[in-house]
Every structure is written in C-alpha cells, then in structure tokens.
Amino acid sequence: MRMVSITEIRRNAKAVLAELVKNKKPIAILQRSKPVAYIIDAESFDKLQLLEDNDLKESRKRFLEKITKVKKRIVKKGVPEDSIMLIRDLREGKNRYE
Template sequence: MHMANVTEVRQNASKIIAQVLESGEPAVVLQRSKPVVYIVEASAYEEMLKKLEAAETLFRAEEAKSALQEIARLRGKMAQRGKQQDSVPLIRELREGEGR
C-alpha cells in the first residue's frame, strides 16, 4: 500500500491515482503521520459497498430470526403455565367474522 502525506497528494495527485489504478492497491493519505483518507479504485469501493449491504441484510435477518425464536420460547413458556389460552384461534375467528 502506498502512503503519501497531504502535501505529496497536492503535488502528485495524478501520479498517486495512476499507482492505485496500476497496482490495484489503495493508497493511504497521512496527515501528521495519521491516516485520514484512503484512495481506492471506484470498482473496489463499489464492491465494498455491496459487501457491506449484504452483511447488513444478513445481520437484520439474524436479528429477526433471534426475535422470532425468543417469541416462540416465550409462547412455549406461557403455554406451560396454562394461564393464558392461545389467542390465535380467537383472533382468526374475529378477523373472519365468525365471532359475531
């Protein structure tokens, strides 16, 4: 990975971009010896965005799965206690108008 400070980027931006495109490796821009910006190929950046979106979708799906498992666990616990009937038949009956 190529490293350049801000001054070098100002003076040699075209050269640094050409190196990134030629090598396929990103360049890091340093300011006061700390990384502040990476220069990457547009296609590599777009690919990173796609992967991030896919990871976020997977994370949301896993969260939903966990929530459904927790609901199922709680329903099972409630059914074992016998304190409350399953409300699904009642709701279905009311929705379909059979309860009138």
C-alpha cells in the same frame, strides 16, 4: 501500500490517482507522518460495499430468527404478546423471566 503526504496529494493529485487506478492498491494519506485516510479504487470500493450489504442481510436474518424464537417462547408460556417484554428480553438476554 504506498503512503503519500497531503502535500504530495495537493501537488500531484492526478499522478497519485493514475497510480491508484493502474495498481489497484490502496494509498495511505499521511498527515504529520500518521495515516489519516486511505484512497481505494472504485472497483474495490464497490466490492466492499457489496460484501457489507451481504453481511448486513445475514445479520438482519439472524436477528429476525432470534425475535421469532423469543416470540414463540413468550406465547408458549401463555404470556400475552407484549412488545415491551419482547424488546426487554432481546436486549437483556433470554431466560430473564423464567
């Protein structure tokens, strides 16, 4: 991975971006010899966004399945469905009220 200073970005932004587009490798931006940011090409960014969206969908799916299981358990016990109890059970873990 190439590392460039902020000063170099100011002086040669066009050249740095051209290299980024050509090589498709992230570039670290350094400030006082420490990385403060990374530049990636648009195609790589789009791929990362897509992966993140898919992970989020899977996470939501697992969470909804967990909510459904807790609701079924509450109804099975004969306890009226109460959103407060459901939220508390999800937050503090199952078997809390058993």
